Amino acid sequence: MNDATTLGEFEQLVLLSVLRMKPDATAIVVRRELNQGGRPVSRGALYKTLERLEVKGLLTWEVSESTPARGGLPRRRFVVTPAGVDALRSARETLLYFWSGLEGQLG
């Protein structure tokens, strides 16, 4: 696993939120999900993270239909790429490895 696909904690949360909201994972929806999950995030920080994940090839997006409320501006639906799914799996495995055997101490 190289650097590009090592995930930061917040990146994991964003990818997971995208997966959870599938197939309606727009930026607005993902941000609400993160807020609800107890990780409020500013608009700019979210867009930056989405961009970074995109550059890493873990996330991509497609343009979906606009709505009147959007004044004809496009809507992006984010999709986790297979590489993104791999990265999430690997992050999970790493976490599980380090958690394992600590149940006694951490409850």
Add this chain to the structure above:
Amino acid sequence: MGERRPDPGPPRLAERWLRRFLSADAAGRAIRGDLREEYVELAARRPRWLANAWYWWEVLRLRLELGGTGTGAGMIGGIPHDLRLAARGLLRAPGFTLVTVVTLALGLGANTAIFATIRAVILTPLPYERPTEVVALRNYGNQQGATWALSFPQFEELRRSLGSVSDMAAWRSVPTAQTFDDGRPPARVVSAGATARLFPMLGIEPSLGRGFGPADDEPGAPRVAMVSYGFWRSRLAADTAAVGRELRLDGEGYTVVGVLPRAFSGDTDGGGVLPPASVEVWLPYLNSPAAEGRALPGLTNVNPVARLDDGVSLEVAQAELDAAMVEVARRHEALDGSHTVYVPARDALTAGARTPMALLWGAVIFVLLLACVNAANLILERTENRGHELSLRRALGAGRGRVLRQLLSESAILAGLGGVLGFLLGAGGLRAMVGLQPDPFPRFAETSVDGATVAFLVATTALVALILGLIPVLGAVRARVAGSLRGAHNGSRRLGRLRPTLVVTQVALATVLLTGAGLLTRSLDRVLRIEPGFDPHHVVSARVDHPTAFVSDNWPSHVAFVRDVVERLRGTPGVAAAAAAYQDPTDPGWNNGFTIVRDGVDAPTRGAIYRPVSPGYFAALGVPLLDGRDFGADDDESAPRVAVVNQAFVRRYMSQIEPLGERLRYGSFWGMGDPDVEIVGVVGDVRFSGRDADVPPAIYFPHPQQPVKEVALLVRTQGEPTAFVEEIRRIVADVDPTLPVFQITTLEEKLVDANRDRRFLAALLGAFALIAVTLAGVGLYGVLGFMVARRTREIGIRVALGARAESILGLVVRQGVTLLAVGVAAGLLASLLVGRAIRSLLFGVSPLDVATHLSVPALLFMVGLLACVVPGWRALRVDPVETLTEE
């Protein structure tokens, strides 16, 4: 959504702002859509103003968080992020980064050094109040380019009569000897006489004490002096109590009354027209040695400086001066054919430096262009190699703006590093230039890298960054994602066409620079080939100065002193010959007026260079005697007055008559009556005004008949001349221990020094041309190497089909030669224009000089063919099997 408000829409201004800093692609538009959607939702539930405030707030936060760069820039990440990314990318390609940065640094450094020079020499204002009003008065003669000062009576007359100048003053510098009571050896001091108004007129206030008042400049007033800031620091220990102290100059006591400000100090000699900042002690003119002989009308040795009246144009003032000079010429003798003109102070100082400065600036701009083109080529190559990476990034969703911003960031880093290194190179180069040649131009020694120079460097660097950033952009923007992803180089075909164009430009620029350097070098060579008219080898020149008062009161003993010293020198082992002269043969000297007796009483006053020399001078210096006789020991103060003239004198004034026996009426320097002078000999022309200048008419006098207070001792040695310096000092001290010996040098050095501006220009331009040729060679090498890499497959097929080595090599060389030929042709056309522009700097060489215009292309072709060697060799090594099975 209520029917009353079908689409409330966010505040227009905020939306426009948002649009400005987000990219125009789908990603940027989607972000705007997100904000709008949320705004509409909010506006449906809450008051409109609250929704508007919320929208503004969100836009502002987004702006701060994204840190976009405005118009069309990428959407996310901000500049620091881009720069970090770019820096990382550059670190991964250290070779590319190093070569590009060094290339840019050469261009930027050269520009920094030359800009600093131009600033010091041309742009820095003179240290006067309202300097544009200050003018100097000069006499231009009928001799080409010769100028000289006015006589004191002429100055007085003009000062009284001119209405278009608000003030007028004059100065004259003379070397004096400062003697000390404590037994220290005497020191030479450059002193000058100034009329009382000089410093007030220029607006120069003393930094300590007072300036001269009218009372100081009355005959018989107590002797006072003002000293320069440098003199006050070095000789008076920067003592504030120095005012009131007494200086002894040429045996006279002067009370220091003031110290000139620091701004008026330095090496600047004022172009010989403005009051020189190098003068150490200023004395009121009438009470100074400078005033000696001032009543003589033919003695044109004061330099008038005036301030034009408010609003008076130079033309109007000149018209009035012309009229006044008619009157002056009627009452006081004026040299035949001379014309007195106002020279603006700035012109007096910088006129000679302007063309060289413009040339140097043009040259460094060319070097910078070349450097930019080279860097652009390197960047293009890198963009080519990264075509796949960039396409991939775009395919993965990186917006076009995003990719552009990263490319711009790279060029900004490259240019920035180039600027920093260029600053160091420029500052170092400047120091080297000043060290190489301290004074090719006035004020050059004062050159330093100041704030304005740094600002210039920063602005130039920014411009370079922008240009370099735009070049890959030309290709990157158009790179078709799909095409590049297929692995072909479709998207970069445009870049492929751009590169040969760049190389042609480089070759053309190098041709122009090389031609300019070639023309100047050939001019220098022509100048150096001209015989100076005397034999400069193994001759030491050292000046000795007798106090003025001593000379005027003790003419015979001064003559005896010089004779004694010369005799002793001749008697010293190792000396081949020795003589004395008012000026050594490399010193231009000055014009004095005389009339030819046979022309009658109303004869026009002629001008000739005035040169008293000791008997034996011509033989010692190797100046050929062409007719008549040399001066002998009998031509002393009691003998009939005689003179020897040069060939230029005969050509100008006596081409129709036999000069020997002709009589000249010449105002005697010391006012001891003016018996006519008989021409007894004709000698060869000595080029005292420089080897590249016309030889002016000159009259030599035997020193005993025209004693001058200061002489140059000229000693031709059998061995190394510099080893003889101490011997000269010892001999002078033996005869008179109170006299300082100064300006000790060899005539060979003086000759070299005489062409310092030519040498300096040729050397600098040569260096720039060398950089240019190297850069052009590297550029050509790069583009040919690129071509071979691109056509590997084709070459492989050709080899497989049996193409011979020559034809493969020919493929590469043909392309190289084509680029060279086009570039050289364009460069030669451009250099015709450049040659015309620098015509005034050339000597004995036409701007169309055939040798230069043939050798420059030859040199470039040689360098160009060298640049073909490696790519050609690579092409020969293409393995057909490997290349054909590769894909």
